[in-house]
Amino acid sequence: MTRIDLSATPGLLELLFTEGQLEELRSLGELHLHLDPAHLATELAGSTLDVVVTTWATPPVREWTGGRAPKLLAHTGGTVRPLFGDDGVPAGCFVVQASAAMADGVAELALAMCLVLLRRLHTFDRALHGAEGWSAVADVHGRELAHQRIGIVGASRTGRAFIRMLAGVGALKIRVYDPYLTMAEAARLGVGKSDLIELLEWTDVLVLHAPVTPETTGMIGPDEFALLRDGAVVVNTARAALMDEAALVAEARSGRLHFGLDVFHHEPLPVNSPLLALNNVYIAPHRGAATVEARHQQGQIVLDEIARFQKGHPLHHPVTPELYHQLS
Numbered sequence: 001m002t003r004i005d006l007s008a009t010p011g012l013l014e015l016l017f018t019e020g021q022l023e024e025l026r027s028l029g030e031l032h033l034h035l036d037p038a039h040l041a042t043e044l045a046g047s048t049l050d051v052v053v054t055t056w057a058t059p060p061v062r063e064w065t066g067g068r069a070p071k072l073l074a075h076t077g078g079t080v081r082p083l084f085g086d087d088g089v090p091a092g093c094f095v096v097q098a099s100a101a102m103a104d105g106v107a108e109l110a111l112a113m114c115l116v117l118l119r120r121l122h123t124f125d126r127a128l129h130g131a132e133g134w135s136a137v138a139d140v141h142g143r144e145l146a147h148q149r150i151g152i153v154g155a156s157r158t159g160r161a162f163i164r165m166l167a168g169v170g171a172l173k174i175r176v177y178d179p180y181l182t183m184a185e186a187a188r189l190g191v192g193k194s195d196l197i198e199l200l201e202w203t204d205v206l207v208l209h210a211p212v213t214p215e216t217t218g219m220i221g222p223d224e225f226a227l228l229r230d231g232a233v234v235v236n237t238a239r240a241a242l243m244d245e246a247a248l249v250a251e252a253r254s255g256r257l258h259f260g261l262d263v264f265h266h267e268p269l270p271v272n273s274p275l276l277a278l279n280n281v282y283i284a285p286h287r288g289a290a291t292v293e294a295r296h297q298q299g300q301i302v303l304d305e306i307a308r309f310q311k312g313h314p315l316h317h318p319v320t321p322e323l324y325h326q327l328s
Contacts, residue, residue: 002029002310005044006053010078014226016076016299017258028306040064051306054083062087069093070307074302078102078289080319088324094194095298095319096305101155101297102289106262109288110207110237111169114150114262118143119231122282143204146170153196153202153219154210154238155181155189162209163189173200178210202262202291205235212239224245228257235260237288240267246302252278262288 007186008016011034023030029051034040037057043063046071048265049070052257054077061073061083069090075083078099107219116122119142127137146169151160155178167190174194186193196219200206206228210216228234235244240263251257252275261275261286275281305315318323 004029004053004306005034005047005048005049005051007034007037007040007058008053008055009037009057011058012055015295018296020300020304021159024303024305028303028310038297041066043055045248051309053302055304056082058083061090072096072306074305076298076302079146080324084324088321094309094315096302096315097319098298098301098315098317101301102294103157103161104289105294106158106237106288107165107209109236109262109284110158110162110260111165113235113237113262113282114145114205115285116237117258117260118148118284120147123279137162145205146172146282148204148233149173149175149202150205150207151194151199152176152191153199153206153208153242154216154236155185156211158211158238159209160189162207163191169318174294175202183229196224196280197227198288200224203232204229205272206237207235208234208238210238210242212241217241218244220244220247222250225251225257231258232257232260237262237284239263240265241327249274251283255280255317258282260284262286278294 006013006025013033021066034043037059040059044064045066049065049068051072051074052070054073054075056077056176066280069092073083073092075095075097078097080095080097112137120140124137124141128134129190148171150166150173152162152174155176159176159178161173174190175194176186177194177196181193184194194202208220219242220263225247234257245265252259257280261281269275269283275283301317306318308315
């Protein structure tokens with residue numbers, strides 16, 4: 001019988017797997033729960049590593065494998081870089097991850113931030129809760145998303161989910177920068193393909209959906225921000241490292257642009273962060289994928305991938321050595 005080791009905390013286990021899903025997991029093999037990450041290496045010592053299910057609480061693999069490679073490592077989260085580091089996927093180990101479950105939630109938050117910023121809902125809320133009151137914003141007018149030029153950086157799973165959602169609000173002027181996106185695929189998605197400079201000069205709403213790689217780290221810096229028109233909206237629900245931190249703070253302080261941010265260079269966001277005092281910055285505490293539906297779907301993806309692996313069927317969410325270096 002296949003041995004299945006699941007590394008989590010009690011809270012993550014409850015969040016990611018319903019009782020029914022745990023029963024399904026037990027039907028796939030001999031399930032061993034490891035609910036204290038500090039004891040994982042000791043508990044796995046001498047065991048055969050058939051299938052290992054990992055979570056955000058799981059330590060890096062080098063700390064608990066003892067030089068062995070699991071036959072299948074099924075990660076309930078998105079990026080597997082915290083598990084493997086610069087070493088990448090080891091030989092003889094199949095790796096899958098569940099980022100597909102999070103795409104809709106993150107894309108939905110990005111869409112919500114676009115609407116909040118364009119319709120100035122954050123401005124209205126702060127005025128009405130504060131001393132300024134109704135009269136201070138009575139003449140403020142918003143903009144409709146369907147009429148904006150929307151520039152997307154990254155045709156990732158989340159980027160594509162965002163494109164799909166834009167159709168629901170009638171947005172037609174959409175361009176994407178992604179060096180891996182072909183013209184044929186852009187046409188299939190119903191978007192234009194652009195280089196980064198052209199995109200920044202053209203867009204009214206810039207939305208980041210790219211992974212963090214050596215090529216994308218700091219890709220939006222002072223020169224790139226300067227290309228955006230006054231009043232443009234910038235939304236980042238992807239990774240903070242896509243933007244240069246000093247340039248972000250400087251642009252936000254200038255008041256020239258409007259920002260929707262769910263990710264930060266330092267998390268939790270420090271209480272003395274200058275971003276917290278700015279009325280043109282709308283902030284969420286890195287909760288883009290934090291929905292009940294996404295978490296249970298993450299668990300289901302892992303279950304389905306284990307079943308495919310056991311049957312020798314093609315995996316739907318593999319992280320190959322080649323793909324590893326394109327992921328966040």
